[in-house]
Amino acid sequence: MAAALPTGRQGRLLAVGLVILTVVVAWLAVAAPLMDLYADQDARLAQRAALADRMSLVAEEVPALQARAASVPANNGTATFEGATDALAGASLQSLLQSLASTAGAGLSSLETLTADQAGPYRRIGVKLSISAPLPVLVELMAQIEQAHPPMLIDDLQIHGSPIVLPGAQSAALDAGFTVYGFRGGTAP
Template sequence: MSASLIKRLPEGRAGQVLAVGMTLAALGLVWSGCVAPLTGLFAAREAARADQAGMLAHMQMIAADLPSLRRIAREAKADRTTGSASALIPGATDAIAAANLQNALQDLAAGSGVLPSSVEVLPALQRGAFRRIGLQIEATTTWPILISLMKAINDSALGLVVDDLSLHALSDGSKGNGIDASHPALDASFMVFAFRAGTEAGDHALTRSVAVMTNPAN
């Protein structure tokens, strides 16, 4: 600052005010140019450290829960395997599986109050890696009792499937088979299917093996 400019600066109270203003302006420049950026940088670093600490705590919590999560996954897989196996009708051959299906259906029908008038074994069919075992059922019943049987079949652990349901209303005088007189009688006809693991070739091989065992001379 030149001497002439200094001489022109105000003195006294005005000079003090000007000096204070210039000092504050200089401090503002220093703050905006140096201190504020450094403060922002430190705040950003602290926020990053807080995020890292939170992430670390979250990962540690997951690591602590990992053994229990693996155990739950193993148990769920075992339950699915057991459930899939139990949804198949037992039986090494189609004939055995059909007999088991008949027994299971008779139990369900008896529990629902249905007495089948006819049970016919349907030809087994290959469906992928499974054999479809079927029964043709005919019964005289009422709508509430039939619904009870359908629900029991649907809730069965054997994975039973009902198909081709046909209903025929009987006249008021055509009652029988323990039909409740308060409900119209129905002739019901439907198919029930179950599945067993195996193939037709395996079924024939087992049948031939049994035949050889029962006829040692051959």
């Protein structure tokens, strides 16, 4: 004999419970994920709209920036190293670095000229140098390089040292190596 479904008040409560369970399952399985998907898509659309607005503002600035760039001469003597070749400009850069190092009170351990690269209308010339000096001298040299004309950039800075201060020395000597870049006008031969 088959079990009969409850009738009366128990049957109504069971039916209401099944309806509520069905609604909850449908909500968790279908409606909630769809609402989350809609919210994610809405956020993505808002982000893309903000990006499009920003890009349109940047695009409006391009002609003015191009006009400004065109008005600057390719070999602006105050911003670049002079020299008919990369080697001559590199020698100029080396000479300036030696002068700055002696002014700061530092002796350069080594200088190595790097291969020049094309960077837009300029040639990027570089010198890799090594120095052994106390921290104040090293900081002074880097400040002078930062303020020098023509402008130079410091890259690949590596500092090694010992926390031990030798007797008679004011501070411990640090071994530092870094690359200094400058620019000269022109293109590769």
